[in-house]
Amino acid sequence: MIRIIAALLFISSASFAQHGYWQQHASYQMEIDMDATKHQFTGKQKLVYTNNSPDTLTKVFYHLYFNAFQPGSMMDVRSRTIRDADPRVADRISKLKPEEIGYHKINKLTQDGMPLKFHVQGTVLEVDLAKPILPGAKAEFLMDFNSQVPLQVRRSGRDNAQGVDYSMTQWYPKMAEYDYEGWHSDPYVGREFYGVWGDFDVKISIDKKYVLGGTGYLQNSNEIGHGYATPGVEAKQLLGEKLTWHFVAPQVHDFAWAADPDYVHHTTQVPDGPTLHFLYLTDTTGNWLRLQNEFTGAFTLMNETFGKYPYKQFSVIQGGDGGMEYPMATLITSGRNYGGLLSVTVHEALHNWYYGVLATNESKYPWMDEGFTSYAQDYVLNAIGKNPVGNPHANDIQRLAELHKNGVEEPLTTHADHYQTNYCYGISSYVQGSVFLMQLEYIVGKEAFWKGMKRYFNEWKFKHPTPNDFLRVMEKTSGLELNWFMDLWVGTTQYIDYSIEEIEKEKKGRTVIELKRVGQLPMPLDIKVVDKDGNITWYYIPVGLMRGEKPGEEGQINRVVLPDWEWTNPTYEIDIDQKKRKIERITIDPSNRLADLNNLNGVYPFPK
Numbered sequence: 001m002i003r004i005i006a007a008l009l010f011i012s013s014a015s016f017a018q019h020g021y022w023q024q025h026a027s028y029q030m031e032i033d034m035d036a037t038k039h040q041f042t043g044k045q046k047l048v049y050t051n052n053s054p055d056t057l058t059k060v061f062y063h064l065y066f067n068a069f070q071p072g073s074m075m076d077v078r079s080r081t082i083r084d085a086d087p088r089v090a091d092r093i094s095k096l097k098p099e100e101i102g103y104h105k106i107n108k109l110t111q112d113g114m115p116l117k118f119h120v121q122g123t124v125l126e127v128d129l130a131k132p133i134l135p136g137a138k139a140e141f142l143m144d145f146n147s148q149v150p151l152q153v154r155r156s157g158r159d160n161a162q163g164v165d166y167s168m169t170q171w172y173p174k175m176a177e178y179d180y181e182g183w184h185s186d187p188y189v190g191r192e193f194y195g196v197w198g199d200f201d202v203k204i205s206i207d208k209k210y211v212l213g214g215t216g217y218l219q220n221s222n223e224i225g226h227g228y229a230t231p232g233v234e235a236k237q238l239l240g241e242k243l244t245w246h247f248v249a250p251q252v253h254d255f256a257w258a259a260d261p262d263y264v265h266h267t268t269q270v271p272d273g274p275t276l277h278f279l280y281l282t283d284t285t286g287n288w289l290r291l292q293n294e295f296t297g298a299f300t301l302m303n304e305t306f307g308k309y310p311y312k313q314f315s316v317i318q319g320g321d322g323g324m325e326y327p328m329a330t331l332i333t334s335g336r337n338y339g340g341l342l343s344v345t346v347h348e349a350l351h352n353w354y355y356g357v358l359a360t361n362e363s364k365y366p367w368m369d370e371g372f373t374s375y376a377q378d379y380v381l382n383a384i385g386k387n388p389v390g391n392p393h394a395n396d397i398q399r400l401a402e403l404h405k406n407g408v409e410e411p412l413t414t415h416a417d418h419y420q421t422n423y424c425y426g427i428s429s430y431v432q433g434s435v436f437l438m439q440l441e442y443i444v445g446k447e448a449f450w451k452g453m454k455r456y457f458n459e460w461k462f463k464h465p466t467p468n469d470f471l472r473v474m475e476k477t478s479g480l481e482l483n484w485f486m487d488l489w490v491g492t493t494q495y496i497d498y499s500i501e502e503i504e505k506e507k508k509g510r511t512v513i514e515l516k517r518v519g520q521l522p523m524p525l526d527i528k529v530v531d532k533d534g535n536i537t538w539y540y541i542p543v544g545l546m547r548g549e550k551p552g553e554e555g556q557i558n559r560v561v562l563p564d565w566e567w568t569n570p571t572y573e574i575d576i577d578q579k580k581r582k583i584e585r586i587t588i589d590p591s592n593r594l595a596d597l598n599n600l601n602g603v604y605p606f607p608k
C-alpha cells in the first residue's frame, strides 16, 4: 500500500517538474565598499547555493570577469588575433597600465565555515569543495575579495568614452551555471553570459556625490534621495562621507549597477506596469526627454505582445559602450540621433523577455536571445512608427544573402565564443536568429505563432529554456511537426531558394507550373497566381515533414491546398485545373517572409 502511494506521488511531482527539469539556485548577499579615488572596492559575499541537480558536486566555479581586462588575458589575445576585431576592444587591453587593469583578488573563501582550496585561472575561479554538495543540499560560501575597476574597454569599467564614471557590469565573483549538461564555466572572451537563477541583496557604500541606478529595488530611498525619495520626503542628512545604497533583486540571474555624480534622474510610470527610471548625463538634444514619453508607451505594447514584464521597475542608464542588457536594466550610450536612441532602448528592454526572464544559455544559443530580441525590436519599432509595413523583418533576408555570398557561414549551433569572425557571429545571432522566428511565423501562420510566443514566455519564465523547449511549445500550439526546420536552420548552413522553372501552357491540355528547390532547405510555399482577367488564386504546398497544413491567412481568399512536396523531390508541378489559362503573374511568397536568398527566380514573368 505504501509503495503504491509512493509511486503515485513520484509520478505527480515528476509531471509538475517539466519532464524532470531542474535548475540551481543562488542567493547572494554582498557588501561593497567603494574607494572612488583609487577605483577599487572591497567586497564581502555570502552565497547560499542550492544544488537542485540529481548530481553530487565536488567542485564549483566562479566567473571573475574583471580579470579579462589585463594584458595577455584570453579576451586580449582573442581580440588581437581574430580576423575582424571589435574596434571597441582591438588592442586596448594590451595597453592597460597597472592602475587601469581590472582584477578580482580572492582573499578568503569558506564553505559552511570550512576554508576552501581554490585556484584562479584567468577569469575562472576553480574551487575544490571541502565537502561534496549532495543533490537537494545547500552550501553557504563566504568570500572576502578586493577588486579594481578596469578602465572601460568592453561593457563594464570606469570612465567610459562619454564620461560616465562607473559602468558596473560583470563586476563581482559570480557562480557559474551547472545544468543538465554539467558546468558552464566559460572563460570571458567578450561575448555572452549564462547565470544561476536566484536573488540578490546588495549594499554599496560609495561617496555621497554619486547617483546610482541598476538591477534591484532600492530599500532605503528616503535615506538616499538623489531622485529616489518619496515625493515630499526630504532625504535624511546622514553623517559621513559615504552613502550605503541597499538594493534587493528577487528572481534574477545577474546584478548590474552604474554610478555617476552628474546623472539626471527621471521616472515615468507604465500603466499597469513597471516604474521606468532614466539616468543620464546632461543632454542638450532633448532626445532623452522625448524617449521617456515614447518608450513608456512602447512598454505597454511589449507587455501585451510578448507577455507581462514581471518586475516593478526597469532602468535605462547611460553607460558602457553601446547597449547591453541586464536584469531590470540596460546600459546604453548617448549621443545618438533620436531614432537610434529609441531603437537601442527598445532592443535592450526587450532583452528582459529574451535573456532576463527566458534565460537561455546565451553562450550556446546566442540566436535565442539576440535573434528573438531583434525580431521583437523590429516588431515594436514598426508598430509604434509613423508608417508601419506588413513585414518589418524583410531586410534581414538581404543580410543573410550577403553572408551566404561571402562564404563565411557557420551553423547556429556554434558556441558564441567560437565563431571565427565577429561578422558571422553578428549576422548569425541577430539576423539569422530573428529570421528563424520569421520562418516559423510563415510555417505555422500568424495566429499559432503569436499564441506560441506568449505560451513560451508563460511556461518558461524564470527558467533556462533550450531551443527544443521553444520548438515543443510551437509544435503544441500549431499542431505541426517542426523539428526538421530547426535541425536544418540551426544545425546546418543549408539555405532556402525556390525558383519558378517554367510555365507549360498546355501540358496534356492543362496549364502546369514547374517549381524547383534550388537551395537544400525545404519549406512550405504560398504561391499567388494572377490570371489575365485579374482572378487571384493562392496555392499552398506543405512540406511532407510538417504532417499538416497551415490554415489560410488573412487575404488568402481563393486558396487551394496542394499535396505535400516531399523534400527528396527537387521539383514540383502545380497542375492548374483549367485549359489554356492565361497567367499574368506568379509570386512565391508575396508576404516576403520566406527567407529565399534569391528572390529574382521566384516570380513570373521572369525578370530580364
Ligand SMILES: [Zn+2]
Binding pocket: 347, 348, 351, 369, 370, 373
Ligand atoms: Zn541584444
